[in-house]
Every structure is written in C-alpha cells, then in structure tokens.
Amino acid sequence: MPRQTVIGNGNMLICLDENGEVRDLYYPHAGLENHVVGRTHRLGISINNEFYWFKDFNKYNSQSANTLKSTNIFTKPEEKIEVEFENIIYNEREIFVRKISIRNKDTYDKDIKLFFGQEFQIKENKYRNTGFYYPPKNVVIHYRGRRVFLVNILSNKKGIDDYTVGLYGYDNKEGSYTTAEKIDLPKNAVEHGPVDSVVAKNVKVKAGKTRTVYYFLIAGKTVDEVLQTNDFVLSKKPPHHMFNTTSNYWDAWRNKRPFNFVSLSKEAVKLFYRSLFVVRSHIDEKGGGVIASGDSTMYSFGKDSYAYVWARDGAYSSKALSHIGYFNLSRKIINFFAETISDKGFMLHKFEVDKSLGSSWHPWINEGKFKLPIQEDETAILINALWEYYQITKDIEFVEKNYDRLIKNPADFMCNYIDKALNLPQNSYDLWEENFRVYTYTTCTVIDALKKAADFSIILGKKIRGKRYQDMADNIQEGLMEHLYNKADGTFYKSVTVENGTITNKDKTADASTLYALWYFNVLSADSDIFIKYEKHVVPILRQSDGSFIRYEDDKYFKKGEAQSNPWIITTLWYLQLKIKRTTSFEQLKSVAREIDNLLILQTDSGVLPEQVDYLTRTEVSATPLTWSHACYIETIAMYLRKLDQFGIGETYLPK
Template structure:
C-alpha cells in the first residue's frame, strides 16, 4: 500500500498508509530497523458505548498543512456522531513524534469520548524479546529491547498523562493483540508484558453539543531509558503545542529558502516542487545516504525492500538538492562515498543506510571468469555529482580533501576499466539491474565522469591527471559513435553484448539511452544522431492508453499489468516521462516550445497522491500509483526537470529564474 504521509528528521522516519495507520518507524537510520513493519499502529474512538477504528470509513482527507509540513488528517464518523482532526509531526530537533487530536461533537447532546492509541514495536524488526511496561514514576508506557526505547505519554485539558492503559501481547496463541481490549471502552491496565509485547493508551474527553476538545500524545525514541525520559521531560517543558508550531516554521523556512521566478508554472507544480524537496530531505540520513524508498510493503510480496542507497539514486538526489541550494545536506554524501569505495576504486551495487554493504543479485563470475558485480554508472555519477556540487559551493578545500581518496581513485578506475579493442568501458550491469553489457547510458556516465574528474584536476593544478581523464573521455565519445550508433537504423543501440565471439547490438528502444546521451553531453540535443534516436523512443515508448506516460523500454515486464505491447510497451515511469520533458526543454528556442514540457510536468502532478507523494510507476490504464511510493528518484527528477524548465524559460525571456536572497527582518 503506498504511503500517504512520511515524517522525519534525518534520524527518524515514519510512514502512514491510506487508513492513516502507522506502518513504518525507522530509527536510528532512515530506512534501517523498521520498528513497526506489519504491526500497524491504530487509532480508535469509543463514544457512549459505540466504537470505531479510524480509517477509510471516516472519509479521510490526508495531506500536509499548507502553512508548513505537518501531517493533517481529518475524518468524520456519522455512526459515532463525531469528527476528528489529527496533526502529526516529528520534531526537527529531537527524535519525538508529537500528535494533536481535535475531536468535535456533531450531535446535540453531551458526549463522552475515549480516544485510544494502540501500538506494537517489534524492535530490531523481531517480535520476540520485547518488553512493554507501565512506569508509575512518570506515569508513562515504555517499550524496550537492547539499545532501542520507545516512551509513550500525552495530556488533555483535564489531565496530564493518559487516562487508561494496558500492556499485552500480540499474535500469541489466541491473543490477537491488546488493541481488541479497547473496543469495549475500558483497558485491562496490565502493568507489564514481554515477548511480542504491545500496549494501548486511552484519553477521556467530554464534549458539549457542537463542542470540541483537544488532546496531545507523543512517542519518543532513544537508545536508552534515561535518554527517553529526558526527551519526555523536554516535551513537557516546551509543550507539545510549541513543538508542533516550531517544527512547522522550520520546515516552511527550509523549503522556501530559495525564491524562484515561476513564470507560467502553476501553484500545483510549485506545491509538488516544495514537497519533493521536503521528501528528499526526509529520505536522507545525516551521513548523506538517501534511501530509494521507505515503503516496506514490498517485503510482503518479494525478498527485499527499496530501503537501500543505490549510489546512482543517491547521486541524483544530491544533484537535485544541490541545484535547489541545499549543499549543506549533500556534503556528507561525498565523505561517506569516499569511505565506501572498494580497493579498485568502484562502488558496489547498493548499501544499507548505515553504509554497510547491501544485498545483491549481481554475480562475481560471468562465463567462468571474474566479473565485477557493479553498475559502473553508479561510480561515474558520483564524480559528476561532486563536480556539480563544487560548481554550486566553490569550496576548494572540500575538493582538495576529497581529490586523492575519491576523485583520483574513481577516475583511475574508469580509465583502466576499458576494453582495448573497442575503447569502451568493460561490460557491467545496467541501471535497471537486469542485464550485463556495454550500455549506452553507462558509457555516457563514464564519459561525463571522466570529464568531471578532468575539470576538478584542472582546478587543483593536477595537469597530468587532467590530460589523462580528458583524453579518456574523448576516446570514449568517439568509440560510442563508432561502436554503438547503428547507421542502418540511424539510432543508438541500448547495449552491446558478447555472443558468438563478437559484440552484438541490442536495438531495444530504452528511455535511458536517450537520456544518458542528452543529460551527460555525449551528444548535442539537435545532433542528427540524437534526434533520430529520440524519434524512435518517442514513437515506441509512449503509452497509447488514457493514463499516458513513457515506459522504461520496449516490452518491460517488471510488474507488468497489461500484456498488449502495442498499447503498453511497459508501465509508465515518473522519471522516464520527465526525461522526455528534459529532452524537449533542451531543444526549446522560444517560450511556446516549453508548452509540451509543462504539460508533462502537469501530468506528473496529476499522478501524485493527494499529499504529493510520487510512486515509481503508474498503472497503465487506471493512472494510479504502482510499485513503491514514495520513490526518491521520482521526486529528485521532478526537482531537476522543474529547475531545468525555469532556467530555460529565463534564458528565453532574458530574466533570472532565481531571485536574490532577502533576509526578512523584524517579528
């Protein structure tokens, strides 16, 4: 189920589904150690003897507050005669989730309302060995195991703390979970439980006809009980209302730090642009590593999740954030990449959020000989991202610090990892992680990676390195035309693969072929070779359905919905559709030329969830989210494309698209 809301601060990340049940709680790394998983947290309401769990039957409206990035969820229950509005946030300064619940009486008589929060924390993603207990010294509930502690507290106008509680077990024997104890409006007040331990806390509200009352609850997470209690005292001292207010101001200021001239891009695009920046920050750890997606539901249908940092995806996130002016967030990515480099100078397939090596299906042996289990573009793109980072920051000391252990080591690998016969890089896995070969996209990234290394070497006066890297880039560019452009079909191949003692061209139309050549400058936008390649991609990768969009490549069967290849060459991907917009933007000479790219961006906006979250793919006929959601790369590409559009429009109309910074003064 796609995530409707994510909240976080770089150490803690929460994910909520369409029922507004908490599905993910990651700590202390974004994307690692999900302490909720399949053990969803629920919200329940008891009103004068009747009970209902908060969910879709309440006609939920889930979004972020327009005043700041606070989750705002409203629902209405005719059966209970109440409405509820919930505001949730993760404190930007500490690892605390704070919730405000406003309950309104829709009837004409007084009502007693009991609000219940049911939670289970399978700490370290394991249900056994957990403990939940009521601590009478602070009147709080504590869940703990090892170095992970969750403390639960709250307050109403009438009472500091909760009014009712219980600790129990979930999915053990005949016991479904303590959440069932809430359905009669009273909790058992069991003081402690262990194993698959859960808990429920309750709050009593008394509502006049048409009246509204407010309660606050919070959950802190820490490495030990002492720290958890300190955080609880901090919430009590600052007040939960203050924390919600200051976090709202923080995120609003963070997202709006740079003011743009939006030209003819409407408010919906601006809103999604801001939310995309917000999401990218939430998905980025303090060590600079961003995960592809926090959506843990994929684990229920496959063998793994997207909770990893692919260096390619991470590089695109860095490119997007740097372009938008957030170099303070991206800086640590390069430090961590330096530490992750292999002895040979390449990055591996993917990494866990803490920087340890991630799972992989790439073999070290191909046809009986050594084959590096890598996607070479992931190494090359980090070099490109670092050069772009420098162009934004002009931080020579930072560049000098990273040159020997990162730039030179990576660039030397790119130079040496080439086939002497073709002059092209040796085979590696493609960016879609499906096949080995010499891929046009990868070749394009190696080309731009060598150019980036040459430029950085020149800045630091390293002439020999500069000459060597530049010469390699030139040789690769020439080899790509000679070996990968098919003069008969007048377009580039997707890849070369070895068969029958020779290199064979794979002519499958692939969106990454066009994008790689364009984005990384191996072909100019209006070059005949690129124009003919684009024409073929446009005609064969566009969906002929009401959903529209652009497929990754022809006959893409990943999560295939419709097997009619004539109508659906593959599911439409958000980022691939935006690549088409990038190509059209690059060709634009007058403002009217940007109409079609703008319509593509508007298409993406319509495919976002109500709260602005973009998935990886779109259902080819329904137009609904498909696969994981959110996908960091989708949001990164949206930011990159919008900024590219604004820059090109600014050039056409001769007006800067970035407005000068002006510090607001006074209160």
C-alpha cells in the same frame, strides 16, 4: 500498502499509510532499524460507547507543502464527527507528535475515547521485546536493548486514561488492539516477546465545538533517557510548543530562497516543495546517506526493502539539491560516498546508511569467471554530482579534499575497466539492475565522468592526468558510435555483451534511459540529426496517451497480465527535461509548464510521487514515496527556473 505520507528529522523517519497508521519507524538513522517493519500502529475511536476503527472512516491524506508535516482527516457523516491528525517529528529531538483535533458537528455533546495501538518489532525483530506500564509517569514503554520507546497522551495537562499491554502473533493471540473494540482496556501491565500495547484518552466534545489531544512517542536508548525526555516535554516543551516550533522551522527552511515560479501552477509549485521535504526526510543526519524509500511494502513482494543508499539515487539527489542552493545537504551526500567508495575506485551495489555494505543479488562470478558485481554508472555519476556542486559553489577546497577518493580513483578505475579492442566499458549491471552487459546509458555516464575528471584535473594543475582522462573519454565515445549505434536504421542498442573484443547479443529494446543518457550526459546534441532520428523511433514506443513514459518496451516489473507496462515518474520527467532544454522562448517554456501539470495526475492522493503507477488504475505501485522520483522533479523545476533566467523573465533566485 504503499505509504501516503512521510515525516522525519534526519534521525527518525516515519511512514504512514492511507489510514494514517504508522507502518515504518526508523531510529536512530533515517533508513536503518525499522522498528515497525510494516506492522500497524492502529487508530480507533469510540463515540458515545460505539467503537470504530479509523480505517473504516472516510479519509483524506496530505503531505504538506509548507512544512515537514502530514495530515489525516477522518469523517463519519452519520456520526457528524470529523477527526484531524496532524503529524510531525520534533526537529530538535526524536519525538513523534500527533495533534488530534476532534470536531463535533452535531447538536448534542459526544463522549469520545481515542485509542492508539503500538505494535513494535524493535530492531526489526518481534522477539525479545518488552512492554510495560510505568505508573509514576502514567506512560507505556517498549524496549529491546538500547532501543526504547515511550508513549504518552495529553489533553488539558492530563495523560493516559486507559491502557493495556499484550502479545500479538503468539499463542493464537491476534494482539491487544482487539481489546479496544470492547472500549474498556484490561490494563495488563507488562509483557515480553512479540509485544503490542494500546493507550487511550477520554474526551467530552460539546456540540459544535472542537477538542484537541496530543499523542507523542519518544525514542531513546535507555529507559532513563525517555523518561527524562517525557519530563522535558511536560515541563518545558509541551506538545503544542513542539508542534508550532517544528512547523516554523521547516517553513523557514523551505523558504531559504524565494523562488519565482513564473507560469507554473500552484499545484506544480506545491509538489516542488513537497518533493524537497520528502528528499530531506530520507537523508540521514549522522552520515549523509539518502535512502531510496522508507516504504517497507516491498517486503510483501520480495526479499528486501528500498531502505538502502544507492549511489545513483544519491547522486541525482545531490545534483537536484545543488541546483536549488541546498549545498549543505549536497555535501553530506557526497561525503557519504567518499567514505563508501572502494579504495580501488568503484562503487558496490548499495549501502546501509551507517556506511556498511547493503544486501545484493549481484553475484561475484559470471560464466565461471570472477566479475565485479557493480553497476558502473553508479561510479561514474558521482563525478557528475561533484562537478554540478562545484559549478555552482566554486568550492575548490571541497573538491581538493575529495579529489583522490571521488575523482582520481574512480577515473583511473574507469580507464582500466574497458575492453581495449572495442573502446567500450566492460560488462556491468544496468541502472535497472537486471542484466550484466554493456549499456548505452552506462557508457554515456562513463564518457561524461571522464570528461569532468579531466576538467577537474586541469583546474587543479594535473594536466597530464587530465589529458589521459579526456583521451579515454574520446576513445569511449568513438567506441559507442561504432558499436552501440546501429547505422543501418539510425537507432541505438540498449545494450550489447562484450567479451575479449567480441560483441554479441545486440539488444534493440527501446529504453528511456538510452534516449535520456545521450543528451543529458552531452554525448550527442539534442538537436543533432542522429539524436532526433533516434528520438522519433523510440518515443512512440515508450510514450503513453497521457504523456507518461514507461522504462522500456515490454517492461514486466509489476505489470498486470496483458496490460501495457507501467509508466515511471523519472522516465516521464526525463522527457520533460529534454523539452525544457530545447525551449528557445518563454512561450515554449509555458507550454512545458502545462505538461508539468499533466504529470500531477501521477502523484498519490496525498501528493507524493511513487516509483511507478499502475497502467490501468493510475494508482501508485512499488515504493512510495520514491526519493529519486522527487529528486528528479526538483531537478526538472530547477531546469525550468534556469530557463526563465536565460529568457530574462524576472529574478528566479536560483544560485548562480
């Protein structure tokens, strides 16, 4: 089940599903050590002694555009009751807070009992866990080693009214959550192994009135630490105070710049701010890595999740944040890659947020020969991200600090990692991570990176090296036009296979990344005859009736049966970016604003962007939310605002 909302503070990241249930809980990094891993922290309620699971209620979910908060609203018309969950993670400490407002819309009082289930797999393992009730503080604690979680509930300064601790998935035990259906919990005080727990709160809600309950979950590294934090909450920072100050903090953070969104709809602007919060929540505070997604749903379909740092996704996130003035986050991300890039100048597949090497399906051997298991565009795009940061900030000290690691070494690597007879890069894996070949997209990123490495080198007085990089970029651009451009029909190959000066396996597949890379990385002018002819060829193949774009023709990833390929968010935004780039008047730009509104149908009901949507149902598919999708939307809006500046339509407050 793809996630609907996310909340985080850089050290803790929580993903909730459409039922408002916690499905992913990362701590102490945003993206490392998922202590739930797709299990379910269930939510239940009894109304006048009649039990229900909230998942069976009518429900509405939303990701806030005003602060880093999510909301779940549950209604039961026949019971005339509405329950609203507002969810935050305290910005100063690792405390997950849920503000629950129970609204009795009936003409008589109701006895309510709220149930909160906890089903941990601490350190991503359900074994060697312990859960226990702690009477001195009336709390339930789960722990495994140095990962400890304390659960408490407050209403009118009173805590937990009922509890139990049990087992799930062991000895035919489904889980202690099933005891909630009997309303009175058995008060089992301790268990070890695959442990779950349930805590409950009794509330009487008068007719026509609202009662508020706070649930909070504290993360720490020792039992003493979480107990001290619990005391801190009870004595100094009660949940309502944490809730208000956190909301105020993130509201101030989003309003760092008073952007002027001329002609953009309110919904488009809301998605911009939601995107900003989603990207921020996926950035690890300690190391600066930005994970692709905290959604562990992918474990249900494959061997792994998206909770890794790809240089590509990270670079695009850094660029988007630079464009709108969040430079401290851009630097964090860039610094992460300065520490993870190899000494030889190339990026490997992906990384954990603690900077260790992530899992990979790329082999180190191809056709019996040693081959680097890299996606070369991930190396190239880092120079592009650093250049974008520098162009806006002029932070030459930061550039000089990272020159060797992120400019010289990668540029030297790219100069050497070529087929000299063809003036093309050697084979590497593509941005879709599927095949080992030479791609037009990758080649464009390499050309762009070497040009920018040349510019950086010249700025820093390294003219000989700068000329070498520029000459190599020119040579590769000639190689691209010679071998990746099909002069016969005016199209570009998606890829070719290169080996010892020989080209084989020319792939003519129409691919959105090919079109995008040619203009975005300034290999061709978007107004050139060659580009326009290719655009006219490829767009009808990739664009669907609602204006959305698939990745490439006959893309089978999550495709259902004979249906068409699924549209992706980033590929759809790429073409909108091209349209923005081409606008020459405010009237044309307003037309693009209307197309941005058309894109909104691809967001989830809660207002976040997935990786892709189902062709038939237009519902989210794969990792949700996807950081790259949101970063791409931020960059698209930033490009729109930049055009407003060019046309002199008011002050947009973009960094100059």
